[in-house]
Amino acid sequence: MFDSHYPITHQHHQVNQENPSITTYYRYFECGLGNRYMILVDKYPEGFFVIQFCLRKYRKEPDRYLKTANADFANVKVISTCFYVLRMFLNEYPNASFAFQGIYDTKEEQKEICRNHIKSQRFRIYEYMVVSRISENIFNHSVYDKENAYLLINKRDKREDVVQIMEERFISLLR
Numbered sequence: 001m002f003d004s005h006y007p008i009t010h011q012h013h014q015v016n017q018e019n020p021s022i023t024t025y026y027r028y029f030e031c032g033l034g035n036r037y038m039i040l041v042d043k044y045p046e047g048f049f050v051i052q053f054c055l056r057k058y059r060k061e062p063d064r065y066l067k068t069a070n071a072d073f074a075n076v077k078v079i080s081t082c083f084y085v086l087r088m089f090l091n092e093y094p095n096a097s098f099a100f101q102g103i104y105d106t107k108e109e110q111k112e113i114c115r116n117h118i119k120s121q122r123f124r125i126y127e128y129m130v131v132s133r134i135s136e137n138i139f140n141h142s143v144y145d146k147e148n149a150y151l152l153i154n155k156r157d158k159r160e161d162v163v164q165i166m167e168e169r170f171i172s173l174l175r
Contacts, residue, residue, distance in 0.1 A: 005084040006031050006077060021045050027085050028056065031078060039085050046165045047157065048097040049089055053082055079129050090138075090154075097139070097162060098152040099170050102126045123148040147174040 006029040016022035025041040036056040041049050058064040086098055102123025119127070127143065130150060134141075142151040142163060151166055159165070 004077065005081040006037075008081075008085070016042060025089075029081055031081075037078060037081070039082055041085060041089060044169055046162075046169060047093070047095060048099060048162075048166050048170075049086075049093075050099045050170055051082055051086060052100065053078065075125070076129070079126065080133075083129075083133060086134075086152075095154055095156045097154045097157060097166060099149060099166060100126060101147065101149045101174060118145050120148050123150075126150065144171055144174075147171055149174055 008027050008029050010028040011026060013023055013025040016024045022045070023043045025043065027039040027041070028036065029039075030036050037053055038056045038059060039051065039053045041051050043049050052065060054064040055067055058067040061067065082100075089098075090096055102120045102125070127150060130152070131141065134152060137155075139152040139154055142153060144150070149171055151163065151171075153163055153166070
């Protein structure tokens with residue numbers, strides 16, 4: 001299910017400063033050429049997690065999720081490292097569901113190959129990797145094209161309103 005990944009070199013967690021009901025977990029790794037990444041995993045009290053990642057050097061910038069390392073060879077392994085972290089949380093929280101977003105970069109409009117005003121290039125890559133690597137035996141997959149968001153709804157979570165909860169707490173913020 002998961003390709004090779006970069007080893008996690010450091011980790012910690014803290015209460016989210018913007019929303020104290022959320023705990024943010026930080027995982028750090030290096031992928032060569034001096035590129036250090038951080039994966040942020042927000043744990044919502046409703047039992048789901050939102051996974052994001054960025055280059056550590058841009059962590060304080062508002063557009064940190066749009067900045068890239070310009071090292072295409074590492075991209076798949078970086079995303080695989082996020083999947084590895086997802087699996088770590090799933091082992092600890094077996095009923096957990098997950099969400100992520102592939103932010104739309106307005107620079108994509110300048111590239112002929114990337115022109116898709118609904119799904120960002122990032123999101124299309126994430127979506128392809130999720131569909132090909134995360135089993136539908138464990139998760140129901142829900143795609144929100146307009147928001148460039150993806151929900152992995154854990155089939156072990158028997159709450160009938162889990163999708164609605166995730167939409168209200170995560171997707172609604174993207175609209």
